[in-house]
Amino acid sequence: MTVSSPRKALTIDNINPHVKEAQYAVRGELAVRSEEYRAKLGKGEGKDLPFDSVISANIGNPQQLDQKPITFFRQVASLLENPTLIEHEDVLINSLGYKSDVIERAKWLLKEVKSVGAYSQSQGAPGIRESVAKFIERRDGYPASGKDIYLSNGASSGVNTLLHIMCAKPESGILVPIPQYPLYTATLSVLDARCVPYYLEESQAWGTNLKAIEESYNKAIEEGTDVKAIVIINPGNPTGASLSAEDIRAVLKFAAEKGIVVMADEVYQTNVFLGEFISFKKALRDLQKEEPGKYDHLELASLHSISKGMVGECGHRGGYFELVGFDPKVAAEVYKFISIQLCPPVLGQCIVEVMVNPPKEGEPSYELYKKEYDGIFGDLKARANALFEAFKQMEGVECQSPAGSMYLFPTITLPKKAIEQAKKEGRQPDEFYCFRLLDATGVCVVAGSGFGQKEGTLHFRTTFLAPGTDWTGRIVKFHKEFLDEFR
Amino acid sequence: MTVSSPRKALTIDNINPHVKEAQYAVRGELAVRSEEYRAKLGKGEGKDLPFDSVISANIGNPQQLDQKPITFFRQVASLLENPTLIEHEDVLINSLGYKSDVIERAKWLLKEVKSVGAYSQSQGAPGIRESVAKFIERRDGYPASGKDIYLSNGASSGVNTLLHIMCAKPESGILVPIPQYPLYTATLSVLDARCVPYYLEESQAWGTNLKAIEESYNKAIEEGTDVKAIVIINPGNPTGASLSAEDIRAVLKFAAEKGIVVMADEVYQTNVFLGEFISFKKALRDLQKEEPGKYDHLELASLHSISKGMVGECGHRGGYFELVGFDPKVAAEVYKFISIQLCPPVLGQCIVEVMVNPPKEGEPSYELYKKEYDGIFGDLKARANALFEAFKQMEGVECQSPAGSMYLFPTITLPKKAIEQAKKEGRQPDEFYCFRLLDATGVCVVAGSGFGQKEGTLHFRTTFLAPGTDWTGRIVKFHKEFLDEFR
Numbered sequence: 001m002t003v004s005s006p007r008k009a010l011t012i013d014n015i016n017p018h019v020k021e022a023q024y025a026v027r028g029e030l031a032v033r034s035e036e037y038r039a040k041l042g043k044g045e046g047k048d049l050p051f052d053s054v055i056s057a058n059i060g061n062p063q064q065l066d067q068k069p070i071t072f073f074r075q076v077a078s079l080l081e082n083p084t085l086i087e088h089e090d091v092l093i094n095s096l097g098y099k100s101d102v103i104e105r106a107k108w109l110l111k112e113v114k115s116v117g118a119y120s121q122s123q124g125a126p127g128i129r130e131s132v133a134k135f136i137e138r139r140d141g142y143p144a145s146g147k148d149i150y151l152s153n154g155a156s157s158g159v160n161t162l163l164h165i166m167c168a169k170p171e172s173g174i175l176v177p178i179p180q181y182p183l184y185t186a187t188l189s190v191l192d193a194r195c196v197p198y199y200l201e202e203s204q205a206w207g208t209n210l211k212a213i214e215e216s217y218n219k220a221i222e223e224g225t226d227v228k229a230i231v232i233i234n235p236g237n238p239t240g241a242s243l244s245a246e247d248i249r250a251v252l253k254f255a256a257e258k259g260i261v262v263m264a265d266e267v268y269q270t271n272v273f274l275g276e277f278i279s280f281k282k283a284l285r286d287l288q289k290e291e292p293g294k295y296d297h298l299e300l301a302s303l304h305s306i307s308k309g310m311v312g313e314c315g316h317r318g319g320y321f322e323l324v325g326f327d328p329k330v331a332a333e334v335y336k337f338i339s340i341q342l343c344p345p346v347l348g349q350c351i352v353e354v355m356v357n358p359p360k361e362g363e364p365s366y367e368l369y370k371k372e373y374d375g376i377f378g379d380l381k382a383r384a385n386a387l388f389e390a391f392k393q394m395e396g397v398e399c400q401s402p403a404g405s406m407y408l409f410p411t412i413t414l415p416k417k418a419i420e421q422a423k424k425e426g427r428q429p430d431e432f433y434c435f436r437l438l439d440a441t442g443v444c445v446v447a448g449s450g451f452g453q454k455e456g457t458l459h460f461r462t463t464f465l466a467p468g469t470d471w472t473g474r475i476v477k478f479h480k481e482f483l484d485e486f487r
Numbered sequence: 488m489t490v491s492s493p494r495k496a497l498t499i500d501n502i503n504p505h506v507k508e509a510q511y512a513v514r515g516e517l518a519v520r521s522e523e524y525r526a527k528l529g530k531g532e533g534k535d536l537p538f539d540s541v542i543s544a545n546i547g548n549p550q551q552l553d554q555k556p557i558t559f560f561r562q563v564a565s566l567l568e569n570p571t572l573i574e575h576e577d578v579l580i581n582s583l584g585y586k587s588d589v590i591e592r593a594k595w596l597l598k599e600v601k602s603v604g605a606y607s608q609s610q611g612a613p614g615i616r617e618s619v620a621k622f623i624e625r626r627d628g629y630p631a632s633g634k635d636i637y638l639s640n641g642a643s644s645g646v647n648t649l650l651h652i653m654c655a656k657p658e659s660g661i662l663v664p665i666p667q668y669p670l671y672t673a674t675l676s677v678l679d680a681r682c683v684p685y686y687l688e689e690s691q692a693w694g695t696n697l698k699a700i701e702e703s704y705n706k707a708i709e710e711g712t713d714v715k716a717i718v719i720i721n722p723g724n725p726t727g728a729s730l731s732a733e734d735i736r737a738v739l740k741f742a743a744e745k746g747i748v749v750m751a752d753e754v755y756q757t758n759v760f761l762g763e764f765i766s767f768k769k770a771l772r773d774l775q776k777e778e779p780g781k782y783d784h785l786e787l788a789s790l791h792s793i794s795k796g797m798v799g800e801c802g803h804r805g806g807y808f809e810l811v812g813f814d815p816k817v818a819a820e821v822y823k824f825i826s827i828q829l830c831p832p833v834l835g836q837c838i839v840e841v842m843v844n845p846p847k848e849g850e851p852s853y854e855l856y857k858k859e860y861d862g863i864f865g866d867l868k869a870r871a872n873a874l875f876e877a878f879k880q881m882e883g884v885e886c887q888s889p890a891g892s893m894y895l896f897p898t899i900t901l902p903k904k905a906i907e908q909a910k911k912e913g914r915q916p917d918e919f920y921c922f923r924l925l926d927a928t929g930v931c932v933v934a935g936s937g938f939g940q941k942e943g944t945l946h947f948r949t950t951f952l953a954p955g956t957d958w959t960g961r962i963v964k965f966h967k968e969f970l971d972e973f974r
Contacts, residue, residue: 009715009748009786012816016655019824027609027826035608063605071571074604078569082561088583095578097571115550117561117800121522122514153640153804156828164677168503186827190651228496261496299496313604315833317640317804329499337506339514340673341643345832346802 022189024182025450031058034444051442055471057462058444060406062312066467070372072365073354079106080116099364109350116346122339124151128353132320135356140282151320153344155267155305158321160187162301166228167193173225179451181237196220205400206241210250229261235268235404238451238461242272242404248283256298264302268405270309273381300324306351310376318348383464390472394479412458418486430458441474509676511669512937518545521931538929542958544949545931547893549799553954557859559852560841566593567603586851596837603833609826611638615840619807622843627769638807640831642754642792645808647674649788653715654680660712666938668724683707692887693728697737716748722755722891725938725948729759729891735770743785751789755892757796760868787811793838797863805835870951877959881966899945905973917945928961
């Protein structure tokens with residue numbers, strides 16, 4: 001045997017460059033540092049820190065914060081995990097507060113999946129896909145089919161799947177809103193495909209601007225990009241916007257004209273505080289009714305998730321996407337691609353089912369379900385408004401009214417000296433601000449540069465999930481001190 | 488607005504060619520047809536079919552067949568899903584058969600994850616990773632650290648992550664055993680990287696042959712391939728082999744000499760019927776002790792899963808991989824890559840924890856746990872041997888003794904006429920045989936061509952998970968009739 005090589009096979013210089021290029025600030029250095037603070041405080045250390053708790057306002061993780069899971073969902077889940085409990089119906093009902101519809105639902109789901117410990121079909125259990133289709137029919141007033149539903153591992157894996165299918169070569173491009181949830185740019189980096197950015201209109205409640213989209217599209221085409229799709233996040237992440245019917249129709253018409261796919265990320269569809277949610281599927285079917293034949297070629301993929309809304313079950317990794325107008329041969333490749341990873345978590349699939357088919361009025365669990373659902377919605381709305389009011393007190397901070405999703409994305413204007421200091425430290429100015437905020441207050445938010453923003457503007461994204469108002473006070477106080485320091 | 492384009496944006500000819508190239512027979516056309524038969528029979532139709540049940544012997548999916556989940560695991564899971572049950576300790580213990588250690592474990596896990604509905608750290612909950620590290624220490628007798636453990640979405644997502652990191656360009660190559668579990672070749676196709684096949688030795692119980700590995704490696708280097716790693720599946724899938732200590736040491740020495748990563752797929756580590764399981768980690772540490780300094784540069788990634796073994800919780804999508812000897816900068820890229828998909832299912836993480844840290848002797852749940860565990864192991868071994876005996880009766884079928892994993896992978900010799908008929912139908916001969924078997928008996932297996940095999944040889948892979956012996960009889964009877972038809 002020859003002398004062994006002292007080299008590592010893998011170094012930062014020879015691994016996949018496209019993975020290296022990918023950026024995902026939501027769980028980046030700031031988040032890692034906040035976890036270190038949390039661990040320190042958890043061990044009773046950290047007396048040197050100027051705060052006594054870490055507030056994770058960087059990520060939409062409701063149950064890590066205040067949000068309680070919905071009782072019906074978790075009661076069903078407990079029976080799915082231990083089906084022998086179903087044999088003790090009297091104990092469940094008389095001693096443990098389960099209602100009969102919980103038991104019925106668990107029995108039905110177990111019939112559909114056999115065991116939550118068994119692989120399902122790669123596309124998801126057929127009965128659950130049918131249930132999703134019925135939900136879409138009720139929501140939109142147009143037919144849907146379980147054959148077109150693909151259950152997924154959160155919406156993120158759905159996005160990953162669709163981008164994998166569409167991006168055929170380095171010239172493949174996807175129109176992505178800026179600011180955006182960085183899953184899109186990160187996945188495009190990994191795929192070595194092009195992000196074609198189009199800017200949202202902050203001054204118009206972060207709506208889409210068709211002119212901006214067209215300009216981006218035309219520029220990309222000129223540069224030789226093969227534009228395959230447009231991504232829309234509605235309600236918006238990180239912007240907190242809720243799109244108007246006009247904006248949605250304009251995007252659909254544009255995509256139909258250019259012959260590109262519409263990818264509608266609708267995971268915040270129940271988090272709407274202003275106006276109403278209109279699904280891209282409904283808007284498309286409306287257009288097809290108004291002008292028969294004109295939109296039939298259009299391909300739409302719309303995504304939903306159990307992670308957000310009043311469900312907040314991110315840890316269970318459930319979601320789905322619906323394919324509308326896709327060539328069956330392309331859909332078959334989608335199926336094959338997801339089959340390589342076998343199937344999405346089966347319990348997550350079951351939680352998708354209870355999300356889309358919750359207790360109905362008159363059913364035993366309905367009253368509590370409604371109370372919990374409305375309570376979460378009301379709390380989110382109240383906190384969004386409280387945070388919005390707090391931002392109003394902050395000099396140089398401007399924020400659009402809370403309209404949807406779980407985020408506010410205020411503009412911040414920072415003093416020149418702060419911007420210079422950031423440059424010295426090798427950071428973006430808003431990133432510098434966010435690190436200072438974390439170090440001073442324990443509040444973790446994400447810098448606007450992690451989502452993309454118009455040049456010369458600075459933002460940060462914060463969730464409004466954390467309970468109480470103490471932490472908003474911490475931000476207001478920090479901001480004043482920060483301005484004083486760098487004025 | 489111009490007239491809309493009648494073209495679809497996505498066609499089979501313009502989507503990602505690397506996705507199209509990927510093949511994953513385990514869930515391919517045969518599996519799809521078997522599901523159609525199952526659905527037909529489920530609806531009370533299918534009186535025209537020559538069988539009354541479908542036997543899914545194509546995929547290692549224990550709980551879809553006979554295997555019952557382990558009570559301790561599922562009792563804990565039920566409390567994680569509905570933590571309010573913990574307030575009813577008396578009911579749980581006196582009326583529902585829960586033991587105190589179930590409740591203690593659920594409380595501890597809830598402290599670690601806060602809620603199974605909350606995202607965890609992307610690498611997995613720290614306390615669970617520590618628990619995995621302690622398991623590895625007990626198993627191997629060498630230290631391990633939670634910092635090096637990455638919880639995953641089944642082992643499959645771990646493989647996907649590692650291949651994404653290692654494959655930097657189209658010339659990047661990975662040594663993959665043939666026959667192999669097609670996750671490897673499919674993922675390499677998607678990544679547009681090279682599979683460097685090395686053949687296993689059927690005549691030597693499907694062991695590794697260092698000479699064959701060296702020849703493949705040298706040929707790849709000559710062809711300009713940048714070989715980054717060698718994959719070992721031990722116990723073997725689809726082969727059912729269990730590697731000897733000598734084979735394992737030879738692979739480690741080879742990898743150290745060539746400066747390539749060892750990727751040890753050890754998901755069947757408890758499914759060993761002949762000899763004993765030796766982890767690559769232990770073998771590496773042994774070598775390092777014997778010859779200090781000589782193997783310190785070697786990088787090893789070893790994977791485990793809750794899907795197999797006596798756990799069989801595939802639907803929960805849990806697993807982990809341990810990185811040994813990786814450059815911290817490379818590990819940081821692994822972390823970033825997985826963070827884009829947020830985190831593995833948290834309940835799956837919790838089931839990893841109970842798998843690696845089951846009830847100990849003397850604890851209240853131990854006796855039942857041991858009985859269930861041993862029962863499953865005994866049943867698997869008995870069925871493996873019964874199937875092996877059945878194959879002995881079949882003309883032209885030869886099979887290695889069952890040694891490990893959940894599969895047998897017999898060689899089949901088919902009559903010339905059958906091979907000609909297969910060609911006429913545009914199928915591989917073993918695929919043709921497997922379709923005929925499914926159509927005649929309802930038994931679904933996977934053709935050897937789906938895993939790769941030496942040219943001129945034919946095989947099929949069958950699990951030995953399905954209960955009863957009726958279905959092995961169906962195979963024996965079909966095989967005789969098939970030979971008679973084409974003789």
